[in-house]
Structures are given as structure tokens and as C-alpha cells.
Amino acid sequence: MFESLKNIRIKDMIPEIEKSLNDQVRYEATASAQYLSMACWADVNGYNGIADFFYTQSEEERVHMTKLVKFINERSGQAVIPAIEKPRDDFKSLRELFEIFLESEEFVTAQINNVIFQCLEHKDYNVHNFMQWYVAEQLEEEAVARTLLDKLKIIGEDKSGHYLFDRDINTFQIGDKQEE
Numbered sequence: 001m002f003e004s005l006k007n008i009r010i011k012d013m014i015p016e017i018e019k020s021l022n023d024q025v026r027y028e029a030t031a032s033a034q035y036l037s038m039a040c041w042a043d044v045n046g047y048n049g050i051a052d053f054f055y056t057q058s059e060e061e062r063v064h065m066t067k068l069v070k071f072i073n074e075r076s077g078q079a080v081i082p083a084i085e086k087p088r089d090d091f092k093s094l095r096e097l098f099e100i101f102l103e104s105e106e107f108v109t110a111q112i113n114n115v116i117f118q119c120l121e122h123k124d125y126n127v128h129n130f131m132q133w134y135v136a137e138q139l140e141e142e143a144v145a146r147t148l149l150d151k152l153k154i155i156g157e158d159k160s161g162h163y164l165f166d167r168d169i170n171t172f173q174i175g176d177k178q179e180e
């Protein structure tokens with residue numbers, strides 16, 4: 001009985017959805033590289049707490065990418081590991097750094113919503129279900145980015161405020177997520 005099951009493949013992935021998932025792999029890889037570059041900038045400029053925050057963000061994006069790669073391959077698709085462009089590494093201020101962070105998270109959210117839309121169009125409820133984790137994750141990521149940017153807007157260019165922001169960035173909570 002089980003011998004006959006060996007030749008049964010998981011339903012082949014719909015090509016448009018496979019392409020969108022592979023595009024998402026690229027977006028996650030790009031975000032990971034960008035956040036790593038942001039961590040380096042913060043490190044070089046004496047913002048150790050912010051550097052740690054972005055090192056962690058970079059690693060999270062890499063984990064998101066790997067989760068997608070495994071899922072594509074498990075669904076009889078072919079994950080494509082992308083070449084990515086050199087990330088930006090010249091930032092003028094902490095505020096600019098966190099504006100880019102928010103823009104990146106909003107972009108990733110829009111792309112995830114595109115995958116969800118395609119899943120519904122093609123009635124691929126398995127991928128739709130899988131992507132719900134990313135939807136929830138993006139809600140948290142955007143909330144973190146907005147909150148941090150709001151704090152920096154309040155602080156303005158106050159050096160003492162920047163010092164405290166850097167010191168405390170990894171201890172604040174948003175919803176159920178605590179940055180450590």
C-alpha cells in the first residue's frame with residue numbers, strides 16, 4: 001500500500017505563486033542585507049544598542065527567507081536563491097535610518113499582500129494558510145518601526161535623547177513582541 005504512495009507528489013506549485021514566493025525570498029534577503037548594513041553604520045557611529053537591534057532584525061529577515069525557501073521546496077517548487085544588490089550604507093541620521101526601516105517593512109507587507117491575493121485568485125489555500133504567519137509578523141514589524149520612528153521624531157536632534165534611545169531600544173515592548 002505505502003509503496004504506491006512513493007510516486008505521489010505534492011500538488012505542483014502554481015507557477016505564478018511559485019514566482020511570487022521566490023520574489024518574496026529576494027525581498028527578505030534584501031531586507032536582511034539592508035538591516036545588516038544599517039547595523040554596521042550604527043556600530044561605526046557608536047550606537048551599540050541600535051546596532052544590536054538591526055543585527056537582530058537582519059537575522060530575523062534571513063530566517064523569514066529560509067522559511068520561504070524550505071516551504072517552496074517542500075511544495076515541489078524550486079526555490080531560487082537570489083543575487084542581491086549592495087545595500088545602502090550612507091545614512092545622515094538616526095531618523096533617516098528608521099524611516100528606511102519603516103519603508104522597507106511597508107514594502108515587504110505590500111508584497112506579502114500580493115502573494116495572498118494571488119493565492120485567493122488561484123484558490124491555493126495551502127500557500128494562503130502558510131502566508132498568514134507572514135501577515136501577522138508584518139503587523140508586528142510595522143508597529144515596531146512606526147513606534148521607534150515616532151520616538152525619534154519626539155527626540156529630534158537632542159544628543160541626550162539619542163543616547164537614551166540607543167540605550168533603551170532593546171528593552172521596549174510592542175504588543176506581544178519584546179525586542180531583546
